[in-house]
Amino acid sequence: MRLFPPGPSLKLLLSLLWCLAAVSCIHCGRKSPGIEMPAAVRGVLDLRNWDFTQHSLLKLDGEWEFCPGRSINPSDFAQGENRKGCGFIQVPGLWRGRTVNGLVIPGEGAGTYRLKILSGPDKKAKVLILHRVFSAYSLWINGALVDTRGRIDRNSNVAEDYIFVHNRRYYSFTPEEGDNEIVLQVFNYGHGSGGIDRSI
Numbered sequence: 001m002r003l004f005p006p007g008p009s010l011k012l013l014l015s016l017l018w019c020l021a022a023v024s025c026i027h028c029g030r031k032s033p034g035i036e037m038p039a040a041v042r043g044v045l046d047l048r049n050w051d052f053t054q055h056s057l058l059k060l061d062g063e064w065e066f067c068p069g070r071s072i073n074p075s076d077f078a079q080g081e082n083r084k085g086c087g088f089i090q091v092p093g094l095w096r097g098r099t100v101n102g103l104v105i106p107g108e109g110a111g112t113y114r115l116k117i118l119s120g121p122d123k124k125a126k127v128l129i130l131h132r133v134f135s136a137y138s139l140w141i142n143g144a145l146v147d148t149r150g151r152i153d154r155n156s157n158v159a160e161d162y163i164f165v166h167n168r169r170y171y172s173f174t175p176e177e178g179d180n181e182i183v184l185q186v187f188n189y190g191h192g193s194g195g196i197d198r199s200i
Helices: 008-028 074-078
Strands: 044-047 062-068 087-091 109-119 126-130 136-141 144-149 169-173 178-188
Touching (some): 087 109, 126 136, 136 169, 144 169
Parallel strands (some): 044 109
Antiparallel strands (some): 062 087, 062 109, 126 169, 136 178
16 A cells, blocks of 8 residues: 655645534533533432433433442442441542541542432433443442442452453443432552542
8 A cells, every 4th residue: 555645635624624523522522502411419310301302411420429438239228227427429530538428538449339310201221331430340220230340359369451441331221210220339459549530
């Protein structure tokens, strides 16, 4: 294959394409004018009035319930004693240096995130996207274990390839009308800080 330097017309075309791509990226990051994105408040995200047919993309940002230093299964949240020491933390964000119920969280260790989602009658499947969760996790949706990634055992001697942290993972589920629950158990034994570094 032979390569030739671009001529003036090709240079102009490439410049125009670059400008169009830059403008598109700017607009992609903006929300629709006049649309207020719902946010989680004290571990609850109310989507009962959200129209997914008009606005299909939604970030699950806001205050998630967070239990530092522990891995809690969804069924354990029903018992009040298992939630002692739990509080709320902003998502996205890494947890090192954050304070939950007076406890300053170290970079390494475990933590459990929980979000309750209130859904309307929409029965269409949704896709949950995880990206840059440091550095291992187990994901539960409505009480079912959906996936486990990375080294969740501190004592494991298995060398871990953390490429999955930087790749997006897609999880399809159909929300139920009423209460839905996402539980994300996060484990970090090799990164500067654990946590959810990007919006879900």
